[in-house]
Amino acid sequence: DAGVIQSPRHEVTEMGQEVTLRCKPISGHDYLFWYRQTMMRGLELLIYFNNNVPIDDSGMPEDRFSAKMPNASFSTLKIQPSEPRDSAVYFCASSIYNEQFFGPGTRLTVL
């Protein structure tokens, strides 16, 4: 298996633009997680899905953030409009039991 796939690996955008991050989980995994890593707060859980259904989105910082999982093999995290403070590395992870497998991350820079 190729593992969790994230795209793009790097994204540079200007404040106010819409940003869409993509994730393909490991086949057969029924949980999908979106995390954000910053120097100050480490790894923060933003939202997670079970069987494509959002279970807990309490970590989503603002209404500017939204996530979808239209099917078992694809999820998106969208930021609209983006702001400089959204600059971070965003990770997607999937799991079937307790061990989560992380993708390589998307480094987002909002100018």
Next chain:
Amino acid sequence: DQQVKQNSPSLSVQEGRISILNCDYTNSMFDYFLWYKKYPAEGPTFLISISSIKDKNEDGRFTVFLNKSAKHLSLHIVPSQPGDSAVYFCAASAGFNKFYFGSGTKLNVKP
């Protein structure tokens, strides 16, 4: 408020010596704990875990200790190797696959 804390942002150890990474948590409902290792430009990878019914779990050079009364866990690496240089995250869960991560400790093992 962070429920899982890693108070040492960095640690430097000589090759061959023991590395001890510490983690504290506040939620007494946490019953499953993990350590992840992260290299630059990669996602975190699972290292070792421990359930709250145990106080120690060992896997090769890696041992995790859990002190439930102190709400403290630690990761021991013996002997430390230069390839162990990475950022280490501890994580805790009270079930339902939702994990809370610490902010990470950057370990540098000097040759």
